[in-house]
Amino acid sequence: MSNILETDGEQLLQAVLGLLAKKGIASPLDIQAQIASTDNATPGQGARMVAKAWTDPDYRALMLEDGTKAAEALDIPMRGMPPLGVMENTSDTHNLIVCTLCSCYPRAVLGYPPFWYKSAGYRARAVRDPRGLLAEWKTVIAPEVKIRVVDSTADYRWMVLPMRPAGTEGWSEAQLAAIVREGDMVGVTVPSV
Amino acid sequence: MILTPGTAIRVKDDxxxxxxxxxxxxxHYLRGRPGRIVRHLGDFPNPEDLAFARPAAKRPLxxxxxxxxxxxxxxxxxxxxLVEIFGHWLEAA
Known part of the structure; x- marks a missing residue:
């Protein structure tokens, strides 16, 4: 038996793909489709959900009840993805998402996690000193507003539904989606115009 | 038994x-610490078994x-x- 560490990578990949197909775990087409949906996922997907929630109360209710269904309602592929939960920012509560154990991230709706989300510094400080961390993002949360740090430890993935900023009255969904950034849906920043 | 929202619990100091x-x-930072149930998120295969390819029974999260x-x-x-914790890590406060 040859040494796996010295085997040509492409040959090894083909062997694993062959075994996955032979054992009925995943066909080459399944794998291609999963790679495509992972690569196509961007924060723009989550931003569309946020913009729709800001303009459609029924959609907002669905999003808070079942994030996966709300994503699927906008044709965002969720097959094989962990369930999506949505935490709503209000005038009383600001949510901040972190994964202290690794880098769990709502990839289906936000794409690949940014480098800082995976850093040991962010992961440690988000739970111990969230206000100090937010201050470095120039995000000031009033002292009377509760910060709720959501540590994504298990089977769900979490995103934040930020508050719609003033000055966006009468805007279209597309205009609204354009101002929603990745950080707004993690809770390190808030949308502004 | 499914714990109801508001139930006072303690994470096992294990x-x-x-x-x-x-x-x-x-x-680590939650072991032995008191908390309160917010809601039952569903039942999921126990990751402690899943990670070792052992049969993984569904546990309440x-x-x-x-x-x-x-x-x-x-x-x-x-x-x-607000943290996702499996039921087998929780005990009465």
Whole structure:
């Protein structure tokens, strides 16, 4: 038996793909489709959900009840993805998402996690000193507003539904989606115009 | 039995990683700490078995709230942490 560490990578990949197909775990087409949906996922997907929630109360209710269904309602592929939960920012509560154990991230709706989300510094400080961390993002949360740090430890993935900023009255969904950034849906920043 | 929202609990002060290889989704900073059930998120295969390709029974997963004041140096803040914890890590407070 040859040494796996010295085997040509492409040959090894083909062997694993062959075994996955032979054992009925995943066909080459399944794998291609999963790679495509992972690569196509961007924060723009989550931003569309946020913009729709800001303009459609029924959609907002669905999003808070079942994030996966709300994503699927906008044709965002969720097959094989962990369930999506949505935490709503209000005038009383600001949510901040972190994964202290690794880098769990709502990839289906936000794409690949940014480098800082995976850093040991962010992961440690988000739970111990969230206000100090937010201050470095120039995000000031009033002292009377509760910060709720959501540590994504298990089977769900979490995103934040930020508050719609003033000055966006009468805007279209597309205009609204354009101002929603990745950080707004993690809770390190808030949308502004 | 499914714990109802508002139930006071304590995370077990258990350290199985001291005894051998494990895969645990309960952060260190919560072991032995008091919290409150927010809601039952559903039942999911136990990751502690799943990670080792052992048959993994479904276990209840809860969203549990913890006071930041209680977990860290108390400064009278109302800030809180909300964490997914499996039922077998929770005991009566």
């Amino acid at each position: 350290w199985p990683e001291a005894k051998g290889p494990v895969h645990i989704r309960t952060p 809860y969203h549990v709230a913890f006071s930041k004041d209680v977990l860290f140096d108390g400064q009278g803040t109302t800030d809180e942490l």
